[in-house]
Amino acid sequence: MSQQGTKQRVDDEFIVDTEDCEERERAFRERGTARPITVYGNPVLHKECRDVTVFDEELARLVDDMFASQRAAEGVGLAANQIGVDLKVFVYDCMDDEGVRHVGVVCNPVLEELPADRRVLDDSNEGCLSVPTAYAELARPTTRWCAARTSTASRSRCAAPATSRAASSTRPTTFTATSTSTGSPSATVRMC
Numbered sequence: 001m002s003q004q005g006t007k008q009r010v011d012d013e014f015i016v017d018t019e020d021c022e023e024r025e026r027a028f029r030e031r032g033t034a035r036p037i038t039v040y041g042n043p044v045l046h047k048e049c050r051d052v053t054v055f056d057e058e059l060a061r062l063v064d065d066m067f068a069s070q071r072a073a074e075g076v077g078l079a080a081n082q083i084g085v086d087l088k089v090f091v092y093d094c095m096d097d098e099g100v101r102h103v104g105v106v107c108n109p110v111l112e113e114l115p116a117d118r119r120v121l122d123d124s125n126e127g128c129l130s131v132p133t134a135y136a137e138l139a140r141p142t143t144r145w146c147a148a149r150t151s152t153a154s155r156s157r158c159a160a161p162a163t164s165r166a167a168s169s170t171r172p173t174t175f176t177a178t179s180t181s182t183g184s185p186s187a188t189v190r191m192c
């Protein structure tokens with residue numbers, strides 16, 4: 001992405017998580033360093049993580065490392081505590097059911113249950129990088145909602161892609177997923 005393109009995106013405050021996926025993901029991971037993935041039993045995986053309250057360069061470096069780690073582990077999603085940091089941050093890089101790649105970063109997500117009449121369960125095989133070798137059929141809604149708050153306390157929502165593979169961008173210092181309706185996941189990621 002050109003400098004101008006980057007500037008434009010920051011000015012617009014939002015990026016669309018299906019756009020410029022290759023460039024955005026590469027930029028993150030090339031700045032980052034892959035860290036070891038924490039495994040079940042590590043205390044950082046067994047307690048609630050802390051809210052992100054400061055959106056600074058340290059957070060940006062964490063996100064870079066998360067993308068680098070996610071790529072090294074051949075993952076499609078990664079939470080900060082999976083590289084040992086107890087902050088509520090996750091990154092994702094995955095394809096939706098239509099084969100569209102999504103790449104993004106979410107801070108302080110809050111899962112919200114879908115009403116029963118909107119749940120469409122997908123019970124495909126699922127694993128976790130922090131529980132190596134274990135896979136199981138796990139029924140999850142095909143569209144999952146999460147809410148996230150920005151540093152300015154505005155609230156927005158996104159449908160995190162439930163399955164697949166892919167990844168993200170320029171250097172955001174604040175990230176928040178927003179938008180979407182039903183159907184295929186389509187989130188935009190705020191860059192403040």
Ligand SMILES: CSCC[C@H](NC=O)C(=O)O
Pocket residue numbers: 074075076077078079126127128129130162163
């Ligand atoms: C539920 S989809 C993501 C599962 C896994 N990520 C973290 O453990 C990965 O394979 O990337």
